[in-house]
Amino acid sequence: MNTILLDLLAFGSVLSGILVITSRNPIISVLFLISVFVNVSCYLILLGINFIGLTYLIIYVGAVAILFLFVVMMMNIKLVELTEVNQKGEYTNTLPLGAIVGSLFLYELAFQPVPSSVSGMSSTIYNLFDEINLLSVNTSFKGTAFNSAGIEAYTSFNNLWDNAFTSFQQLESVGSSLYTVHMMFLIIASMILLLAMIGPIVLTHKPTKRLH
């Protein structure tokens, strides 16, 4: 019961994902894609990774999904050709293969006993909901202990103990690693983005009069 909101969001994203690939109209597919993005973004924000969650919202929904929507609108997909798909047996001939491949994939990768280093994550989630404080990163849970005088004393443990010395904002910490240690990634990623800008221009603009 502690993780009800997270489970709901996870279930919502999976449901939206299924509806993306089974929708008939591509515009509805893109809308469910936006729903997937929003669900995953809320999931991340709820876990406390608020910078990345908001980045998801801005970049994925604000740029990528809008781009998809523009292109889908531009494609002028006629609904006539959409209903030509064989309605009766639309999925029956591909669903068994999908079920087999999907179950193999999930067996190998998903529902495995995780190594102990990763399973610490679930305890963090439970801790978060012991003291529901959705807006802050610092989490704490209370424990009771009896000291030697027999007096009940509350001890409080803070998960993020090094906050006592200095605390970085989330964006600060990402930036400090992004620009110093891993700066080569930034340079290559900037070349990729430059290419992504030039590429569609090269592919789609009407050529002006050029020398040959």
Added chain:
Amino acid sequence: MNLSMVLFLIGILGFILNRKNIILMLISIEIMLLAVTLLIILSSFSFDDILGQTYGIYVIAIAGAESAIGLGILVAYYRLRGSIAIKS
């Protein structure tokens, strides 16, 4: 981690078992990249490691760039054909 694997599986199934149109393939690629990014970020959150968030930001940027290029190629394809249906 289970969530990201299930989302990746949905993306792959949408890519392969697709008989409708090509936009759905591009959308499935986006779902796959989203699932992987979720895995990276959740792992970095559980490891208290900053590298994962950096990695995740780069993957988000690359996914955006990929969708831009893919849609550009799709538009170039569409201009000559006039439809993006997959003929069965």
Added chain:
Amino acid sequence: MVLFSVLTMIVAIALFSLRISAINFNRIAIIVLIYSGFLAYNTIYTDLVGSGIGVFSGLFQITAITQSIDVFICLIGALVLLLGENSTIGTGTSLKDGVTVKQSSMIGKYLPVLAEYPLIVLFSVLGMSSLISSSDLVSMFLSIELQSFAVYILATIYRDSESATAAGLKYFLLGSLSSAFILLGSSLIYGFTGLTSFEGLYMLCSTTTSNHAIEISVLLIVVGLLFKVSAAPFHNWAPDVYDGVPTMVMSWLVTMPKISLLVFILEFQGFTQLSNWSSWTYLLLISSLLSLMIGTIGGLSQYRIKRLLAYSTISHVGFLLLALAINSEESIESFLFYLIQYSLTNVNVFFILIAFGYLLHSRGLAPYSPVQFINQLKGQFQMNPLLGISLAICLFSMAGIPPLVGFFGKQMVLYSAVHNGNFFLALVAILTSVVSAAYYLRVIKVIHFDPYTVTDTNVVNKETVTTSSSLVIATLTLLLIFFIFNPTPLLNSAHLITLSLFYW
């Protein structure tokens, strides 16, 4: 160097494309690539570099092999860019309408070089040279994406052709799928170990017992990489894509990404294959077996020459994967040698094909994209005997007939395979080489022995192949023939690079 030239060229194309014709951008890119190769050659200090320098805080590493292959990539890139020279030949006259028409308008339907083509090529070279020297999961992914995006755009850059855009779309979709697999594998490694650098992975894996999860993740990464190299059983996209794109672009698509990806698989193998783990090189062996078989059997029934070359590429990739899977000194040396000579032979074949296509076009015999069907090459021996002989020599070298270079490449691979104990694979490799010689010989038969049909007689100008491409064809063909007299430069350099990989 490549980065600065990319930035300069972007501005130059945007501002100057009315004054500088596109072919000059091509030439500038060729000069840039040759200079970059020279700069990379300057940094090959084998004894100073030692076992590798990690640059940029361990994200990339420089070894002797990365610098040497960098030089090779730049040189082959410059060579392939020279293919663009064919599209603007000097002026000629034709008696169309009784008016002397300038050459460029007559080949208005021939594929001109676009000004952006060398620009995107430079992006791709940037991605390739950062891929072969990457030492981290993130930089591997970023370099693969940079290289792949540039190649997707290259495949659809001639967007007035229906087949090119369809091929480009298919290439993009399947390439993105393989990139997603690579990303999934690397994220699983990060999720299970918390490491992204290859050295950290090696240190972790060499001190623990085998872990099922890390093996699966490495397998996923290798599956994604094999997808991109078009090895079987992930080869289905290759003939369709290579058939659809124009020949000039196809020569880039076939030769270049394979070099960088195969060398990267070599380095990746050095980091992740350990003796006490069940090795994933079994996948390479299976893939090599399937590639050899599918490459030969698939190529036998083709009547389009580009598909035939695609299937022959798949079978050569089978040889290269076999050499990679046996991880011994002599097999890596044979891998490097085979890669170098196969790339040069492949580039030569494309030069000759485009030269043939140009000659056919000038006689009005070939439509939009040059040579598509093998039957178009009927009897060209009478038209231009030297070109026919050069193509015969290149195809013989690919089939592995002594005393040409291809034979020595295959012999070294098979020798190391037999030395390692892979008898069945060596036998399959020999048998498939013999069978693949059948479809090479069919092309040679069509060129040399089929009757030459002269259809158009009112085209008066006797077009000859350009100076630059005939020079390249001649040089490469002579390299193939005369390798046996002076094999030491190539063989010794491959040997030294391999020794520096194994013994530092």
